[in-house]
Amino acid sequence: MKIDLLSNTDPREQEISLQKLIGVADNPRVASPNSVRSYFGLSHALNEVTRGLARLYPHKRSLAFIKGCGPYFEPLIKYFSMEGYQLQEIPIADVRKNNDWIEALKKDTLFVTMVDDDPLTGELFETQNINSILTSKKIFSVRLSHSAHLTEQTSDLTSDLYGARIFSGTSMCAITILGERASKIEPLFFGDVSWNFAQEFTQAFARPLQNQKLIEDFESRKWAGAKPFFSPGSKRIFDRAVLYWTDMDGEAFVTELSKIKKKSSPKTLAAASLCHWGGLTKMDWLKLQGFNPEMIRGLVVISSSLIDDQLGPAMEAARAEILNLQG
Numbered sequence: 001m002k003i004d005l006l007s008n009t010d011p012r013e014q015e016i017s018l019q020k021l022i023g024v025a026d027n028p029r030v031a032s033p034n035s036v037r038s039y040f041g042l043s044h045a046l047n048e049v050t051r052g053l054a055r056l057y058p059h060k061r062s063l064a065f066i067k068g069c070g071p072y073f074e075p076l077i078k079y080f081s082m083e084g085y086q087l088q089e090i091p092i093a094d095v096r097k098n099n100d101w102i103e104a105l106k107k108d109t110l111f112v113t114m115v116d117d118d119p120l121t122g123e124l125f126e127t128q129n130i131n132s133i134l135t136s137k138k139i140f141s142v143r144l145s146h147s148a149h150l151t152e153q154t155s156d157l158t159s160d161l162y163g164a165r166i167f168s169g170t171s172m173c174a175i176t177i178l179g180e181r182a183s184k185i186e187p188l189f190f191g192d193v194s195w196n197f198a199q200e201f202t203q204a205f206a207r208p209l210q211n212q213k214l215i216e217d218f219e220s221r222k223w224a225g226a227k228p229f230f231s232p233g234s235k236r237i238f239d240r241a242v243l244y245w246t247d248m249d250g251e252a253f254v255t256e257l258s259k260i261k262k263k264s265s266p267k268t269l270a271a272a273s274l275c276h277w278g279g280l281t282k283m284d285w286l287k288l289q290g291f292n293p294e295m296i297r298g299l300v301v302i303s304s305s306l307i308d309d310q311l312g313p314a315m316e317a318a319r320a321e322i323l324n325l326q327g
Helices: 011-021 042-056 074-082 092-097 128-136 198-204 212-220 250-261 284-288 293-297 311-326
Strands: 036-039 062-067 086-091 109-115 140-145 163-168 174-178 240-244 269-271 299-303
Touching: 011 036, 011 198, 036 042, 042 074, 042 109, 042 140, 042 163, 042 174, 062 074, 062 092, 074 086, 086 092, 109 128, 128 140, 212 240, 250 269, 250 299, 250 311, 284 293, 293 299
Parallel strands: 062 086, 062 109, 109 140, 140 163
Antiparallel strands: 036 174, 163 174, 240 299, 269 299
16 A cells, blocks of 8 residues: 655754764854755755755856866756856866966856865865855855765864855765855755655765875885876875776776676776766866876776785786787
């Protein structure tokens, strides 16, 4: 028998549960009503926040997107373009130089989108200073964090007055912490939703296993002729080793290494190769960061949990097999 009704849920109780879950329940900066919200993944969260701001401030018709930050903003760019907004695309190379680009933003700029970290390589970007300058100009910042928030102190998981921070959980969950002005946005999705999020979010917001010495030592050994993706001193998350080859497809390597290791999974091995993800433009953001197609094709990410004494020899064997198949 199917009873197609849902029990009413108190949004305030859900917010309090989320605050406790991510460890900010006692932080006065996120205690305002509606400041913490949950969503069904990053795309849902980005749509709710950006389109919600557009509805709240209809007189502001200019937006800014930092290009080269990952694939999640592209659909939004297309949407706002069709809605007649003036789009300002900021190359990530300009952002890395200085903050002069902020002064060139249009006066009616509503928000700027950015990321705290790269979704694949784990590179950390400097966003806090940008966020502070935008706040002083009363421009909203929409900051997306893939894994960076898992490495921060819980006291830092806050938003400024004009800030909206989106924290990724899994493919099916995300949390936002909204600043006072951003917390006024109305949801696009109305109606009751029955979703027991506690277990999903608890697993998604577990702290990653970081070990800087382990990662740097492993990358420096250049097993199987691999080249380290990062130069020494780079700001990054040390829960993964990032390597690349220019004469071998990363997906082929990951597949062969998985056969040898047998314990690997999509959570411990990944590649930037389009053969791994499908499509023709999935990794375009890495090109915008300045990496050539050969480098992207051969880029591989290995979880720190997979690194042991047998991994290096297994990589040598995997590469030898691939080169043999390539003739």
